[in-house]
Amino acid sequence: MSCSLNLKNFSYKIGENKEIRNINLNLSHKEKIAIVGANGCGKTTLLDIIAGVKSRSGGELELFHQKIDSLADYKSVRDFIGYLFQDSDNQFLCPVVIDDVAFGLLNEGIEKEKAYLKAKMMLEDFNISNLQDKIVYNLSGGEKKLVALAGVLVNEPKLMLLDEPTNGLDEDMQLKLVKILQQIDKSIIIVSHHREFIDKIVDKIYKITDDGLVLIS
Ligand SMILES: Nc1ncnc2c1ncn2[C@@H]1O[C@H](COP(=O)(O)OP(=O)(O)OP(=O)(O)O)[C@@H](O)[C@H]1O
Ligand SMILES: [Mg+2]
Structure with a gap:
């Protein structure tokens, strides 16, 4: 089976002194x-490393069959990755939705016309067309979370990294997001405290523990 991501004997630092090993x-x-995993156990840091925002301390990382040894190696795979940040304020690149x-x-x-049409359709899918001209x-x-999600999904990335995607969403929007993510035929890693x-x-569900990454379900 074709593989999107492979981490082997992978390790990384969280904070000053702690290292997570055996990933x-x-x-x-x-x-x-x-x-x-618990607050502060290193979930967001792991997504940051997979997305090429931070560096690991050891082990091997392969993305889309390409060995990634430095941040420069992301050049050929970056467009395939969509990353929803835990903090939506870090996500936005333009002031207008x-x-x-x-x-x-x-x-x-x-092309500009096509891009804006697709973006508008994405906002419609999320029932947030009313926000399109807002800051x-x-x-x-x-609302920020929904706009950020729309911005990730519209690019149809092959690998989606979603950090706490339900944070701040009301119950209807959570159900809608479940349906959208169930239908998407892509590789997805969700970090969430929201088990249901x-x-x-x-x-599959993995947990970051002191012994590394453990399959729990
Ligand atoms: N830039 C940084 N400088 C110092 N420490 C950092 C930095 N970034 C993260 N840390 C520390 O690394 C640890 C892991 O942070 P991370 O954000 O990966 O946790 P998390 O598992 O995503 O937690 P949460 O469930 O609260 O989102 C935390 O103790 C955090 O304080
Ligand atoms: Mg986090």
Whole structure:
């Protein structure tokens, strides 16, 4: 089976002194998994490293069959990865909602009219067309999360890294997100404390512990 992500004897530092070791993970093509663990155990840091925002301290990392040895190696795979940050304020690149959602498409070289049409359709899918001309920083927490999610999904990444995607979402939006993520035929890693939510979407659940990454479900 084609594999999207492979971590072998992988280790990384969290904070100044602690190192997480023994991370072994094989994410198959179109597989959906969740990573759970206590506050501060290193979930977001792990996603940051997979996304190429931070560096690991040891072990091997392969993305889309390519060995990643330094941040420079991300050049050929970066466009395949969609990362929803835990803190939505870190996500936005443009002040106006519709510009932000269209940004990735325009960056890929998609024609302006097509990019904006696709971005508008994405906002419609999330029932947030009313937000399209608003300033992102003035949105509520849940609205920011929805706009950030729309901006990730619109690019149709092959690997999605979603850090606490339900944070701030009301019950209806959580159910809608479950349906959207169930239907998406891509590789997904969800980090979440929301067990009921992830149980509806993922095939496997891993936990970060002092002994490394452990399959718990
Ligand atoms: N830039 C940094 N400088 C110093 N310490 C950091 C930095 N980034 C993260 N840490 C520390 O690394 C540890 C892991 O942080 P991380 O954000 O990965 O945790 P998490 O598992 O995502 O937690 P949560 O469930 O609260 O989101 C924390 O103790 C945090 O304080
Ligand atoms: Mg986190």
